[in-house]
Amino acid sequence: MADLVEFISMLTMxxxxxxxxxxxxxxxxxxLLRGSPVPFMxxxxxxxxxxxxxxxxxxxxxxxxxxxxxxxxxxxxxxxxTINTTAP
Amino acid sequence: MVxxxxxALYTALALAVLSYYIGVLVLALPVPLRGIKKWAPYLxxxxxxxxxxxxxxxxxxxxxxxxxxLIGGSFDELLxxxxxxxxxxxGYILSLxxxxxxxxxxxxxxxxxxxxxxxxxxxxxFSLLGLTLILASIAASLKEVMIALGILLYSLPFRIGRAxxxxxxxxxxxxxxxxxxxxxxxxxxxxxxxxxxxxAIPPPGPVTIEGCIHGDYGAPGGAIVKFRDTVSGIxxxxxxxxxxxxxxxGLSANHHYAVVVExxxxxxxxVPYSIExxxxxxxxxxxxxxxSIVYPHEGVLVYLSSCNNTVVEExxxxxxxxxxxKPGTELGIMVAYADACASLQDIGGYDIREKHVRDVEWFGxxxxxxxxxxxxxxxxVSVSIKPRECRIQPxxxxxxxxxxxxxxxxxxxxxxxxxxxxxxxxxxxxxLVMITIGVARALGxxxxxxxxxx
Numbered sequence: 001m002a003d004l005v006e007f008i009s010m011l012t013m014x015x016x017x018x019x020x021x022x023x024x025x026x027x028x029x030x031x032l033l034r035g036s037p038v039p040f041m042x043x044x045x046x047x048x049x050x051x052x053x054x055x056x057x058x059x060x061x062x063x064x065x066x067x068x069x070x071x072x073x074x075x076x077x078x079x080x081x082t083i084n085t086t087a088p
Numbered sequence: 089m090v091x092x093x094x095x096a097l098y099t100a101l102a103l104a105v106l107s108y109y110i111g112v113l114v115l116a117l118p119v120p121l122r123g124i125k126k127w128a129p130y131l132x133x134x135x136x137x138x139x140x141x142x143x144x145x146x147x148x149x150x151x152x153x154x155x156x157x158l159i160g161g162s163f164d165e166l167l168x169x170x171x172x173x174x175x176x177x178x179g180y181i182l183s184l185x186x187x188x189x190x191x192x193x194x195x196x197x198x199x200x201x202x203x204x205x206x207x208x209x210x211x212x213x214f215s216l217l218g219l220t221l222i223l224a225s226i227a228a229s230l231k232e233v234m235i236a237l238g239i240l241l242y243s244l245p246f247r248i249g250r251a252x253x254x255x256x257x258x259x260x261x262x263x264x265x266x267x268x269x270x271x272x273x274x275x276x277x278x279x280x281x282x283x284x285x286x287x288a289i290p291p292p293g294p295v296t297i298e299g300c301i302h303g304d305y306g307a308p309g310g311a312i313v314k315f316r317d318t319v320s321g322i323x324x325x326x327x328x329x330x331x332x333x334x335x336x337x338g339l340s341a342n343h344h345y346a347v348v349v350e351x352x353x354x355x356x357x358x359v360p361y362s363i364e365x366x367x368x369x370x371x372x373x374x375x376x377x378x379x380s381i382v383y384p385h386e387g388v389l390v391y392l393s394s395c396n397n398t399v400v401e402e403x404x405x406x407x408x409x410x411x412x413x414k415p416g417t418e419l420g421i422m423v424a425y426a427d428a429c430a431s432l433q434d435i436g437g438y439d440i441r442e443k444h445v446r447d448v449e450w451f452g453x454x455x456x457x458x459x460x461x462x463x464x465x466x467x468x469v470s471v472s473i474k475p476r477e478c479r480i481q482p483x484x485x486x487x488x489x490x491x492x493x494x495x496x497x498x499x500x501x502x503x504x505x506x507x508x509x510x511x512x513x514x515x516x517x518x519x520l521v522m523i524t525i526g527v528a529r530a531l532g533x534x535x536x537x538x539x540x541x542x
Contacts, residue, residue, distance in 0.1 A: 001098075002095070004099055008099065008103060009102055009105075012105050016112075022116040022118065025118050026117065050120065053128075057116035064105075071139050071140050071143065
């Protein structure tokens, strides 16, 4: 079982690093689409959405561990806790 | 058990974190597909909710136990109740057979067909009792493990195990809180149903009393325990094994019985002196204590009228019973032993005033009884016995079960009672299952489907 937890933690770190890379990619593509000289509003709309989603993703990614700490704090104020946070 | 809970919770937390970051990754995907991106906030919320469940695990356990204590009932009561129903249920089958013979002897052969459904009720009753016993044992001992595993399933990403996890959590909580109320529910329903007879006779199911007899030291191996009905005087005799334990079956409910222990031709005083049986508890366990009596070996009985403390020790194949008493105290000693089991070696520290020795026969064993009155010389009186290997096993006549007049009314009320019990148990279980589904939905298990139609 401990191996499983380690595996999941390793997977989580990989996902987090991929997410950082994807944020940069999506942000760049978004600005690319937004600034492209294509005369379709749809394209610019898509570009704008990509930028917003990428910024939100970066935000949630950055404060991920803080969010889990906040949940832990809320839970401890409801009752006693037994688990330490192990978010990467 | 604790390690399963801890491992399940650690894994659940890791999965919750993974689910959150997968959600972030999906949000960061540079694809403009709304269908995929809409999963992102769900994944993140699921992760945070699962992490919350992990953190408040012990609070959930405390809440469940608090609710159970608040609502009342205990698993020990429930198990005793189910065991007594199980023991009595055979009486139901016997009464069905009896009504079958009554019908056929009255020449109404075709009417025996009506017994078919009643027998299938008996099958249902036994399977329900077995199921409830198993559920009660599971709920009582495994609630933490089930709730932890439920949280683990709940925290799987993409809501794979959400329905299963929340059902498992709900099941553990509802069974732990709800099952101990089953006896109260059954009593309420049985009390409100009037049997179709003019006299409301309670079902006279046989009562079983299990227990052990012990003295200040040891137990009377091979004794006879008698339950004497104080009203009718009928005695039921049962053999006691070499540990002093007995199982008395076939006693009647709502009767007052005096408890008597007969050992080596003596009737010994007992605590409790008498016992009252009631129809509610047809399976009872009691501890019988014979005061001031020591059983140092099988087939030996030593009575010491006043001792501050009694100690029994074995030394060089001689057993010494040491009674600590103030010097100069008047003390009565009675030693009874089967000649095959022991012989009296010596009595020390005792000034004998009167001594009577007699031989009696008890169930084929020669018993030597020595009665003495005297004074203690020192602060320790010792009775030394030389033991021999033996086994006391009195042969009893098969006990006469008191024959009650079996009237048709009584049989019908028995059948009615058991039908009511079956209905009450099945209705209560169905109620608990529906509450489980409701709690599972509330915990977030959408589209919960059970394989049984409820």
